[in-house]
Amino acid sequence: MxxxxxxxxxxxxxxxxxxxxxxxxxxxxxxxxxxxxxxxxxxxxxxxxxxxxxxxxxxxxxxxxxxxxxxxxxxxxxxxxxxxxxxxxxxxxxxxxxxxxxxxxxxxxxxxxxxxxxxxxxxxxxxxxxxxxxxxxxxxxxxxxxxxxxxxxxxxxxxxxxxxxxxxxxxxxxxxxxxxxxxxxxxxxxxxxxxxxxxxxxxxxxxxxxxxxxxxxxxxxxxxxxxxxxxxxxxxxxxxxxxxxxxxxxxxxxxxxxxxxxxxxxxxxxxxMSGCFCINAWLAEHGYLRFKTTPKGPTPFEKCDVDWAHTTVWGAGGYYARLFYNIAGREAQGIVLPADVPALREKLTRELSALTGPDGAPMPVRFLDPVTTYESVVGDPPDLMAYFGELKWRSAGSLGHPSLYLEENDTGPDDAVHxxxxxxxxxxxxxxxxxxxxxxxxxxxxxxxxxxxxxxxxxxxxxxxxxxxxxxxxxxx
Ligand SMILES: [Zn+2]
Incomplete structure (x- = not known):
């Protein structure tokens, strides 16, 4: 020095x-x-x-x-x-x-x-x-x-x-x-x-x-x-x-x-990274997310023809899933009444908690509610945050894949998560x-x-x- x-x-x-x-x-x-x-x-x-x-x-x-x-x-x-x-x-x-x-x-x-x-x-x-x-x-x-x-x-x-x-x-x-x-x-x-x-x-x-x-x-x-x-x-x-x-x-x-x-x-x-879990495909399979036209072949969520009038939940990809409820009066075509959010959340977390990985073994899912996780919340917090497989599984927002699980990241080759x-x-x-x-x-x-x-x-x-x-x-x- x-x-x-x-x-x-x-x-x-x-x-x-x-x-x-x-x-x-x-x-x-x-x-x-x-x-x-x-x-x-x-x-x-x-x-x-x-x-x-x-x-x-x-x-x-x-x-x-x-x-x-x-x-x-x-x-x-x-x-x-x-x-x-x-x-x-x-x-x-x-x-x-x-x-x-x-x-x-x-x-x-x-x-x-x-x-x-x-x-x-x-x-x-x-x-x-x-x-x-x-x-x-x-x-x-x-x-x-x-x-x-x-x-x-x-x-x-x-x-x-x-x-x-x-x-x-x-x-x-x-x-x-x-x-x-x-x-x-x-x-x-x-x-x-x-x-x-x-x-x-x-x-x-x-x-x-x-x-x-x-x-x-x-x-x-x-x-x-x-x-x-x-x-x-x-x-x-x-x-x-x-x-x-x-x-x-x-x-x-x-x-x-x-x-x-x-x-x-x-x-x-x-x-x-273990792989990617296709959150929106799962939401569609479980009736939370509907499409006017079913995506054929890998398609980014933004390019999908979503039937918002019949969609209650959708997710964004990345290191974890940001889940959003399609709330009446908040989203342009919202249909979930604010009073129905607790029941929706209970059903969603219960069903996602039963998730298994591609090998059939349970996949741990951790949920975080921004409102209770942080001392205050501003901006555009997700309605619910979900971590898959202790963050070793990324969340893929895209649709039209042959499986709910991808070996590779849907946004390009990537070997690691955080x-x-x-x-x-x-x-x-x-x-x-x-x-x-x-x-x-x-x-x-x-x-x-x-x-x-x-x-x-x-x-x-x-x-x-x-x-x-x-x-x-x-x-x-
Ligand atoms: Zn960093």
């Missing part, structure tokens, strides 16, 4: 946040750690733990939960896609405009110099007291992806076209790996360059490549995946990629002052030792970051500051 203090009299200790999307404790703290000397150095001073993700454990809402300290219902974020005004088909995506401020905005408002790269949701880029680069959810073709705006052109003239993400649900895996590595190395080279511009109080970078690696290669490296073949040429791709991320971390940290606190976190973990277990580490060079602590909750990260930075914790934050035997985590909040 660079020299101690780096001429920062009277200023708080620098804070660096490294966000590795989907990094798992099994890999980061275990299997890949021998090839990660820089992460080993971080873990040698401070504490590290499993970070238990949000419900649902998806990048959105998990990153904003981590970075605001409030739950998904309070943020009105239930996944990547949201319904526009109770429309059956029109959707919108999450943006950086949240109902509560992120830690970056709080640090910035307190006069701290802040630089964030790719922290979700990051588009449009936040107008910080410093620099902000938007995230992997940046719309294709957007030119307004940096703050200040002129930075985009400057960076692209030096580093080439900026890669927010890769097309990871692709069949060709060799080129994809090169794309992931190139994207990662470009982002961290930019980070290294930006870090050297001034003595940042807060500096944060998010890497989506880790998540893409897990999605695209789990079947090659994870023996628990049904399609894993021992000895395949990509068997060690996970160690190889994590080692590349470690090199990037090492190069960035070489510029960071010696007294900086470094926080490393992921928003969720990753695990082998687990609750992400990673968390606070590396404090003033701590002589490094140790593992009990699992921490994701919404406790925001107040912890504020406490490390010496800022008060606003009352609206639902999480609680993590306290541990590390100098930066024991001082006055």
């Amino acid at each position: 660079a020299s101690a203090g780096s001429g920062r009299p009277g200023r708080p200790r620098p804070l660096v946040v490294l966000g590795l999307d989907s990094a798992t404790p099994e890999h980061l703290f275990g299997q890949c750690l021998p090839r990660m000397p820089n992460v080993q150095k971080l873990l040698a001073h401070g504490v590290h733990s499993v970070l238990t993700s949000a419900d649902p454990p998806i990048s959105i809402p998990s990153w904003p939960v981590m970075l605001t300290g409030v739950d998904p219902g309070t943020l009105g974020l239930y996944g990547f896609r949201h319904r526009k005004d109770f429309s059956y088909t029109e959707t919108y995506g999450p943006t950086s405009k949240l109902p509560v401020p992120s830690v970056w905005e709080l640090f910035s408002a307190a006069g701290r110099r802040v630089c964030t790269i790719g922290m979700p949701p990051g588009y449009p880029p936040l107008h910080l007291n410093g620099i902000s680069i938007s995230d992997f959810l940046t719309p294709a073709g957007a030119t307004d992806w940096t703050y200040p705006p002129s930075l985009a052109t400057e960076l692209e003239s030096r580093f080439g076209r900026y890669r927010f993400d890769v097309t990871f649900r692709a069949t060709e895996r060799r080129q994809l790996y090169r794309d992931i590595v190139q994207m990662t190395q470009q982002r961290w080279a930019i980070a290294e360059e930006l870090y050297q511009r001034e003595p940042w109080d807060v500096f944060a970078i998010h890497e989506i490549g880790v998540d893409r690696l897990h999605h695209a290669y789990t079947k090659y490296f994870d023996p628990s995946h049904r399609a894993f073949v021992p000895g395949n040429p990509l068997e060690h791709v996970v160690e190889e990629y994590y080692a590349i991320v470690d090199e990037c971390i090492g190069r960035l940290l070489a510029h960071v002052p010696e007294d900086a606190v470094v926080v490393l976190a992921s928003d969720h973990g990753s695990m082998a 687990s609750y277990d992400g990673v968390f580490a606070v590396s404090d060079p003033r701590s002589p030792t490094g140790s593992a602590i009990a699992a921490q909750a994701i919404r406790d990260v925001a107040p912890t970051l504020l406490a490390i930075g010496g800022l008060p914790i606003p009352r609206h934050i639902q999480g609680r500051r993590i306290v541990a035997d590390v100098p930066c985590l024991t001082g006055p909040a």
Whole structure:
């Protein structure tokens, strides 16, 4: 690391946040750690733990939960896609405009110099007291992806076209790996360059490549995946990629002052996908969903000719099923009377609870009611959330498949789903030792970051500051 203090009299200790999307404790703290000397150095001073993700454990809402300290219902974020005004088909995506401020905005408002790269949701880029680069959810073709705006052109003239993400649900895996590595190395080279511009109080970078690696290669490296073949040429791709991320971390940290606190976190973990369960086909089989014309061949739900006048429930696909009731007075062609919702819900959960997998064995289904799960609920919450097979089965919204169960994802090849277990580490060079602590909750990260930075914790934050035997985590909040 660079020299101690780096001429920062009277200023708080620098804070660096490294966000590795989907990094798992099994890999980061275990299997890949021998090839990660820089992460080993971080873990040698401070504490590290499993970070238990949000419900649902998806990048959105998990990153904003981590970075605001409030739950998904309070943020009105239930996944990547949201319904526009109770429309059956029109959707919108999450943006950086949240109902509560992120830690970056709080640090910035307190006069701290802040630089964030790719922290979700990051588009449009936040107008910080410093620099902000938007995230992997940046719309294709957007030119307004940096703050200040002129930075985009400057960076692209030096580093080439900026890669927010890769097309990871692709069949060709060799080129994809090169794309992931190139994207990662470009982002961290930019980070290294930006870090050297001034003595940042807060500096944060998010890497989506880790998540893409897990999605695209789990079947090659994870023996628990049904399609894993021992000895395949990509068997060690996970160690190889994590080692590349470690090199990037090492190069960035070489510029960071010696007294900086470094926080490393992921928003969720990753695990082998078992398959997809076709929720809408099941709803149709059980009389909840009707079509005017039966879908022939795989058809996205949005393209199906739904008979809304005879439909009571439909679902959206993704890592879990968002179930919606077709409510009279709310949906354009709603038929379910609000008074009939409890009976409908009882029948639906009872029938879905009897679900079996393709092998005939019971498939566990977990239901979450947003109203009772979250401290408050805004936006377009599903009427009911359903997790299949402990999240190892995705929910497919499309119809017209030969079976209720698909081996592959209906939106493109994908080997992985998300687990609750992400990673968390606070590396404090003033701590002589490094140790593992009990699992921490994701919404406790925001107040912890504020406490490390010496800022008060606003009352609206639902999480609680993590306290541990590390100098930066024991001082006055
Ligand atoms: Zn994620």
